[in-house]
Amino acid sequence: MTFARHVPADFAHLDEHPLLAVPFALTLGGMRLRGERLSMTHLVATAEAEGGVPEPGAGGIARLQVEFPGFSVTLAPEVLVRAAEPGGAVLLAFADPTGPHLPQLRYLLNAVIAGEVAGVDGLLRYSGPAGAPKPKAAASPRADLRARIRSLASIALSAALIVAAAGVLTHRATTATELHPVFVETGGMGMRATAPGQLSYLAPDAAEGEVVFAIASNAGDVLNFAMPCDCEVRVAPGLREGATLLPTDTVLTLLDAEPELGARTMMSVEGFARVLNGDHATLRLADGRSFRVEVAAGEAATAAAMRGEMFVPVSLVLPDGALSEADAGLAGRLLITTPLLGGLLPEFGT
CATH class of the missing domain: 2.40.10.220 (predicted glycosyltransferase like domains)
Known part of the structure; x- marks a missing residue:
């Protein structure tokens, strides 16, 4: 049809x-x-x-x-x-x-x-399916235990990630890192240039009373500096005869009989003010060690602050026994941290 x-x-x-x-x-x-x-x-x-x-x-x-x-x-x-x-x-x-x-x-x-x-x-x-769908087989105790372990592991991992993220955010909000590095060095008295000029003579092994270094000043005069003691001397890094000097540049350091290690840096006026207001200062060395330190400002820091400079020289007082002679010459960074709830909560990242 x-x-x-x-x-x-x-x-x-x-x-x-x-x-x-x-x-x-x-x-x-x-x-x-x-x-x-x-x-x-x-x-x-x-x-x-x-x-x-x-x-x-x-x-x-x-x-x-x-x-x-x-x-x-x-x-x-x-x-x-x-x-x-x-x-x-x-x-x-x-x-x-x-x-x-x-x-x-x-x-x-x-x-x-x-x-x-x-x-x-x-x-x-x-012509479709005639029977009801078969119910799912009950899970075995071992499969149920594995599911619970996976669930607990997921919860623990999520909690760890939340804590880590909270620590990072808290650290960024409460901690600031000073711009200038910190240098660990042996304590002593420094001998500095008193006039701009050129280093014309340098004798670090001079005896007491002998000329230890001389400067040919820009005014045409030759300034001689005598060794004040019979002690060990450390020449400023990179300094040699013929080098150009400016006033207050350190030429050499007279070491004490029992020298102590110390740390010095140039600290921002803002960071120095935070420390005066109660914030904590922490020294973090290049090898990963960290120490809570106190900031000590001398006459040089006072003079720099009075001149309106943005950075002032400070010394850091470390805990007893924190450093050894092998640490001389190490560098680090200075961190300024605002304590949370008056120090009741731990400081993250320091």
């Missing part, structure tokens, strides 16, 4: 709605038809012998019934007869494809396309 109609080359199906093999019963004007194929726009059926064949062009409200085991779906669309053959084959079309019957018809055809409804011997049957 075919109806030859011209289909344009750019269309996949006639009217873009393929006919599906869906059995149904159709009653139109007292005539009964046995449906074979159905789409959103057309119907193909065969007229029963006793009822007669409808004439092309006839139409009206039809009764479209689709039978299922135990129930049926009945629609009342308006249809038109497009063509009829002598053998009883009839091609019909919905007069209004978007009429009230559309939602139910579309659901039915979609179910057929999805495979949930299949036609067998003229009847429609459900």
Whole structure:
């Protein structure tokens, strides 16, 4: 049973709605038809012998019934007869494809396309899963223990990350690092240049009363400096004869009989004020050791502050036994930390 109609080359199906093999019963004007194929726009059926064949062009409200085991779906669309053959084959079309019957018809055809409804011997049957989903097997005690361990590990890792992030943020908010480095050196009395000029003579092994160094000043005078004691001398790093000197530049240091290690640096006026207000100063050496120190300002720091300079020279007082002779020459950084809640909370990052 075919109806030859011209289909344009750019269309996949006639009217873009393929006919599906869906059995149904159709009653139109007292005539009964046995449906074979159905789409959103057309119907193909065969007229029963006793009822007669409808004439092309006839139409009206039809009764479209689709039978299922135990129930049926009945629609009342308006249809038109497009063509009829002598053998009883009839091609019909919905007069209004978007009429009230559309939602139910579309659901039915979609179910057929999805495979949930299949036609067998003229009847429609459900072909989807018939049984209820099987319940999941109960987890074994060992699997439950592993799940709990994973959960506890995740909680512990999250807590550790939160604590670490809080420590980093607290450190950034409460701790500042001084710009200038700190140098650990042996204590003693320094001998400095008193006038700008050039170092013309240097004898660190001179005896007491002999000339230990001389400066050819810019004014043309030669300034001689005598060794004040019979003691060990340390020449300033990088200093040699011919070097240019400025006033207050240290030429050499006279070491004490039992020299003590100390630390010196140039500290910002802002950092010095924070220490005076109660903030803590911590010396962190290049090898990773850290010590709580006290800041001592001498006459040089007072003079620099009175001149309005941004950095002042200070000495750092370290705990007893914190450094040894092997630490001489080490460098470090000075950290200024504001204590939290008056020092009740620990200081992070110092």
